Amino acid sequence: MHGVIFRIAKVQALDVMAKLMKSTFHLIALLFLTLMPSAGFAEPVVIKTTPANTNYYPWIVQLSQSPIDWFESDVNAKIQGRAYRVVILLEDIYNSVFIEQVTFGTEGCCKKVSSVRRFDIKTFSEKFGFIGEISGFRFIRWLSPTSFIFLYKDLLFVMTAINEPEVKVEVYSGD
Known part of the structure; x- marks a missing residue:
């Protein structure tokens, strides 16, 4: 029993x-x-960029140029194409990220940086719920002339509309 x-x-x-x-x-x-980062399940987060007046970077750790967008309308125009560059710096232990617009003349000559904007990595970190040091930003690859994938704190993101004053960032969900 x-x-x-x-x-x-x-x-x-x-x-x-x-x-x-x-x-x-x-x-x-x-x-x-x-x-998990709070913005990871939401719409793309808009991050403002600010104009930067710089033509010298003392601590570049990574620089990548997008595919060139060639203009077909006027073969005699002074500017024939445009590309964007992502410049990642390491200042002390923190990253800074700049987005440059580069223009090209006839047959690719006369490459010139026409504008530079600073990506607000601090606001990005806050909006996605990251805490701690603002470091670990790494470019991965271009998706188009105005969008790319990057790694931050072991998470992949996509930044789009880099040709605009406000870029859009969202968690990368794959191709």
Whole structure:
């Protein structure tokens, strides 16, 4: 008789433990999702860029140029094409990111930086819920002349509309 009662109690205890484990799993999953960067599940986040008056970068760690967008309308125009460059600097332990517009003349000659804007990496970090040092920004690859993939704190992002004063950033979801 004791054996039957013991088995029933054991089954009930296991059932209670299973329910507790299921609840615990749900709580852990919910906690994990709340700790993820908050903007990761939303629409693209708009980040303002500010004009920068610089033509010298002392600590470039990465520079990449987009594919050139050649103009076909006027073959005699002074400017024949345009590209963008992402310039990543390391100042002390923090990253700075600049977006440059580069123009080209006939047959690619006369390359010139026509504008430079600073990406507000601090605002980006805050909007996506990152804390700590503002470092670890790494260019990965171009998707188009005005969009690219980058890595920040082990998470991939896409930055689009880099030809505009306000860029759009969202978590990269794959090709």
